[in-house]
Structure formats: C-alpha cells, structure tokens
Amino acid sequence: MLETIFNHRSIRQYKPDPVPEEMLNQVLAAGTRASTTGNMQVYSIVVTKDEMLRKQLWEAHFKQDMVLQAPVHLTFCADFNRFNKWCRQRKANPGYDNYLSFFTAAIDALLVSQNVALAAEANGLGICYLGTATYMAEKIIQILNLPGHVVPVACISLGYPDEEPPLTDRLPLEAVVHNEKYHDYQEEDIDELYREKEESELTRDLLEENKKETLAQIFTDNRYTRKDNVHFSNEFLKVIKNQGFMNQ
Numbered sequence: 001m002l003e004t005i006f007n008h009r010s011i012r013q014y015k016p017d018p019v020p021e022e023m024l025n026q027v028l029a030a031g032t033r034a035s036t037t038g039n040m041q042v043y044s045i046v047v048t049k050d051e052m053l054r055k056q057l058w059e060a061h062f063k064q065d066m067v068l069q070a071p072v073h074l075t076f077c078a079d080f081n082r083f084n085k086w087c088r089q090r091k092a093n094p095g096y097d098n099y100l101s102f103f104t105a106a107i108d109a110l111l112v113s114q115n116v117a118l119a120a121e122a123n124g125l126g127i128c129y130l131g132t133a134t135y136m137a138e139k140i141i142q143i144l145n146l147p148g149h150v151v152p153v154a155c156i157s158l159g160y161p162d163e164e165p166p167l168t169d170r171l172p173l174e175a176v177v178h179n180e181k182y183h184d185y186q187e188e189d190i191d192e193l194y195r196e197k198e199e200s201e202l203t204r205d206l207l208e209e210n211k212k213e214t215l216a217q218i219f220t221d222n223r224y225t226r227k228d229n230v231h232f233s234n235e236f237l238k239v240i241k242n243q244g245f246m247n248q
C-alpha cells in the first residue's frame with residue numbers, strides 16, 4: 001500500500017485499452033470501503049465509458065484531453081437523493097436539505113474517490129483528478145442527468161498510463177505538520193519551507209515561460225486568479241442551492 005501511495009503521479013496520457021470489468025468493479029468496491037458518515041454512504045459514482053458522453057464531458061472539463069483519452073471517466077457526487085428516498089419510503093422525515101448535509105456528503109464522496117484512486121493505482125492503472133468538476137458542476141449535472149440533492153464534487157480519469165511522469169515535489173513534512181497545536185509561520189519559516197520548491201529547475205523554467213518574478217505570482221495571476229475564483233464560487237453556490245442544499 002505504501003509503495004502505491006509513494007509512487008502516485010497524475011497521469012494525463014492514456015492508452016486506449018479498456019479497463020477490465022472485473023478490475024473496475026474491484027476498484028469501485030474498494031472505494032465503498034472508505035469511512036462514511038454514519039455509514040449512510042451519501043455519495044454516488046457515475047461511471048462514464050460511452051464516447052459520445054465523454055466528448056460532452058470533455059467539453060465541460062475545459063477540453064482536458066484525459067477525458068477523451070482515458071477509457072473510463074468517474075464522477076463522484078455528494079448524494080442525499082437516494083438516502084432521502086429511503087427515509088421517505090420508511091416513514092422517516094429527512095432533514096438533509098442544508099449546507100451541512102451537502103458538506104457531509106461531499107466529504108463522503110471525496111473519501112471514496114481517494115480510495116478508488118489508490119485501488120486503481122495498485123492495479124497498474126493511472127488516474128488524474130479534474131478540478132473542473134466543481135467549476136462546471138451545472139453543465140455536468142445536465143450531461144449526467146443528476147437529480148436534486150446530487151452535486152458532482154470530484155472527477156477522475158482512469159485507464160492504463162501511456163506516460164511515466166516524474167514524481168512531483170511536496171513541501172517538507174514540517175511545513176504541513178503542527179505538533180500538538182498550530183504554530184503560525186514567521187516570515188523566515190515561509191522562506192525556508194518554500195525554498196526547495198522555489199529553487200527547482202521546474203520553477204526556473206516556469207518563471208521564464210510565464211515571465212513572472214515569483215512562483216507565487218504564477219498561482220495568483222495565472223492559474224487561480226481572484227476573478228476566476230469569485231466567478232466559479234458564485235456558480236457553485238448557485239448549483240448547491242438549485243440542487244436543494246440551502247435550507248429550502
């Protein structure tokens with residue numbers, strides 16, 4: 001298990017070979033063994049293999065080619081629809097039309113997605129998460145016919161890798177671990193913790209390519225801008241409301 005975890009790298013080039021059905025089912029079953037709030041399993045996984053549907057999803061996911069190339073596209077959804085129906089059919093009155101329930105279901109869905117990712121990698125498959133799942137939630141809801149109380153929170157492309165990219169860097173462990181209580185960062189801590197990342201060859205190339213002074217500016221000015229964040233936040237809040245998770 002640890003070897004699988006420490007070898008993780010996102011895969012963005014896939015072979016066209018299909019994922020054997022038995023393997024896929026085992027990977028999905030491994031997903032369902034994740035911890036889940038109150039054992040309610042308030043999530044769903046939509047498995048999309050159909051090429052026409054994947055073409056529509058590819059458009060929604062900012063035309064990221066993994067969606068077309070990988071033979072399997074998984075959409076992990078926060079889902080209280082099924083649980084609500086079960087409650088109503090059993091003379092129980094569900095109170096899950098609120099933001100906390102959305103967040104609970106989203107946590108459940110994300111735990112499943114990471115179990116699926118690791119189980120897939122343990123089977124020699126490659127995966128890549130797609131953040132566009134939340135950016136483009138409304139479009140994905142339309143394409144996949146998601147009913148009320150179902151919201152996509154993560155997508156993974158899945159298939160046999162056609163590349164072996166190098167491992168990406170991580171901050172040193174002490175950057176993310178706090179012993180006993182949170183210890184806020186002094187200016188010199190930030191300098192030290194980000195030094196290796198900032199001095200890497202990759203960063204030097206990125207700075208040249210993007211004509212920026214610092215790596216942080218590539219994040220704030222190019223990759224994740226305030227304008228985009230505000231726009232997609234508003235879109236996602238609308239989706240959560242439209243899907244019935246805002247105390248209606």
Ligand SMILES: Cc1cc2nc3c(=O)[nH]c(=O)nc-3n(C[C@H](O)[C@H](O)[C@H](O)COP(=O)(O)O)c2cc1C
Nearest residue numbers: 008009010011012064128129130131132154167168
């Ligand atoms: C929630 C989430 C969304 C992501 N979205 C995208 C994406 O839209 N496109 C992409 O190419 N990679 C995406 N990634 C992959 C990250 O870029 C990748 O995990 C990170 O750069 C670290 O590289 P590694 O996974 O190879 O270790 C996403 C990862 C996560 C966890």
